[in-house]
Amino acid sequence: MxxxxxxxxxxxxxxxxxxxxxxxxxxxxxxxxxxxxxxxxxxxxxxKGVIEGYSALLSQKALGLPDTVIIEVTLERHDDETVERFGQALAALPEVVEAYLLTGEYDYLIKVAVAGTEGYEEFLRRKLYTIPGLRHSRSTFVLRCLKRMASVEP
Structure with missing residues (x-):
């Protein structure tokens, strides 16, 4: 409520x-x-939980991670254990800025911060693809952020 x-x-x-x-x-x-x-x-x-916390917005570019990639992921199975384990593994990856469990064609939508295509390949091969349960992924590089808000307008 x-x-x-x-x-x-x-x-x-x-x-x-x-x-x-x-x-x-x-x-x-x-x-x-x-x-x-x-x-x-x-x-x-x-x-009341209306204010969940306070944080600093950091510059990806200044931290050497100027590129954002949106990744759609499909899992092999949809049992509770696979979904939970995959979600926990995503949350542990420092490159993952946001991760959402979805309805529809893909199971997860992931936003990652990387340093170019080389950094992205490294993330895919050494991190994302090592998580058990992943069947398919599709990636899109972000050209420019048009709006970024930490929360909704009250």
Whole structure:
């Protein structure tokens, strides 16, 4: 069930979404609250699970992984053990930025960060293709990211 949030909570969430490093006093000023009620609202949003955490967005390019590849994966079997084991193995790979279990033609959609075609081949041969249960994969190199958000707009 979705948590009940009012317009003040939404203003807080939008401000934190733009800049999660805002001090409580700056946040309170931005959303027209005093510091204590603002702090209480942020803590309540965290406790309700509306705010799941805070993180830094890192530059793939600056870290030497400028290329993003989207991979669609089909598994050999769809029993619980194969699906679970494959998902856990994906989650352990540092190149995997996102991984989704899907309905439809493919079983998983994976977003990976690599350094060019050489880095991608290395990822495929030494990591992805060594995970038991993989039957087929199809890959697409991303030309340009048009939108990247860490969360939805509240």
């Amino acid at each position: 979705a948590a009940k949030i009012d317009e003040t909570d939404r203003r807080i969430l939008r401000a934190l979404r733009r800049d999660a490093r805002l001090s409580n006093s700056k946040l309170a000023e931005e959303v027209n609250l005093s510091a204590s009620p603002c702090w209480n609202r942020v803590r309540a949003l965290e406790q």
